[in-house]
Amino acid sequence: xxxLTALFAALFLTMIGGTFISCSEDDELLAPKNTWVKKNFxxxxxxxTCYFMxxxxxxxxxxxxxxxxxxxxxxxxxxxxxxxxVVVPSSSGTITGFLTKDKFICKTFGxxxxxxxxxGEEESGGLSFTMSETKWNVFYxxxxxxxxxxxxxxxxxxxxxxxxxxxxxxxxxxxxxxLRNWLLNALED
Numbered sequence: 754x755x756x757l758t759a760l761f762a763a764l765f766l767t768m769i770g771g772t773f774i775s776c777s778e779d780d781e782l783l784a785p786k787n788t789w790v791k792k793n794f795x796x797x798x799x800x801x802t803c804y805f806m807x808x809x810x811x812x813x814x815x816x817x818x819x820x821x822x823x824x825x826x827x828x829x830x831x832x833x834x835x836x837x838x839v840v841v842p843s844s845s846g847t848i849t850g851f852l853t854k855d856k857f858i859c860k861t862f863g864x865x866x867x868x869x870x871x872x873g874e875e876e877s878g879g880l881s882f883t884m885s886e887t888k889w890n891v892f893y894x895x896x897x898x899x900x901x902x903x904x905x906x907x908x909x910x911x912x913x914x915x916x917x918x919x920x921x922x923x924x925x926x927x928x929x930x931x932l933r934n935w936l937l938n939a940l941e942d
Contacts, residue, residue, distance in 0.1 A: 784893030800843035824861035857911035
């Protein structure tokens with residue numbers, strides 16, 4: 754119940770901040786953009802480290818090498834606008850599930866675009882939403898205790914090291930299940 758109250762308080766502060774403060778990247782009430790934050794989650798029997806980065810204008814970093822085509826903004830060193838999520842096995846957890854230490858999962862939920870299903874096709878009855886800055890602010894503030902201590906301008910090494918490759922077997926991983934799990938986890942903490 755405390756987390757639900759905190760979520761509504763964060764949403765209220767975000768709305769008030771947007772109403773009374775000019776919108777710039779220096780606003781303290783808005784969640785950071787072009788900055789990676791991370792949190793550990795569990796998915797079935799696999800401990801995962803998840804990296805989140807929101808951008809309204811795209812994100813470019815010359816260190817990027819492994820950006821999947823669906824997340825690219827014209828090149829492998831640029832990510833399109835929206836919320837990018839990179840999922841890797843947690844170094845502190847056991848890897849007994851589907852994901853191995855040299856694999857990663859990445860998806861960008863494009864700004865203003867409807868989310869799509871796990872296999873790249875629209876799914877009826879599934880989780881569907883349009884990514885927005887307000888949704889990023891709510892998610893960020895619901896997880897603020899973890900995110901404040903994990904902010905970095907450096908992309909996750911899964912996107913920068915050639916020893917990693919993209920995991921594409923979506924019979925074993927579901928974005929819809931992961932997102933539901935992360936959102937519920939944020940409300941329960």
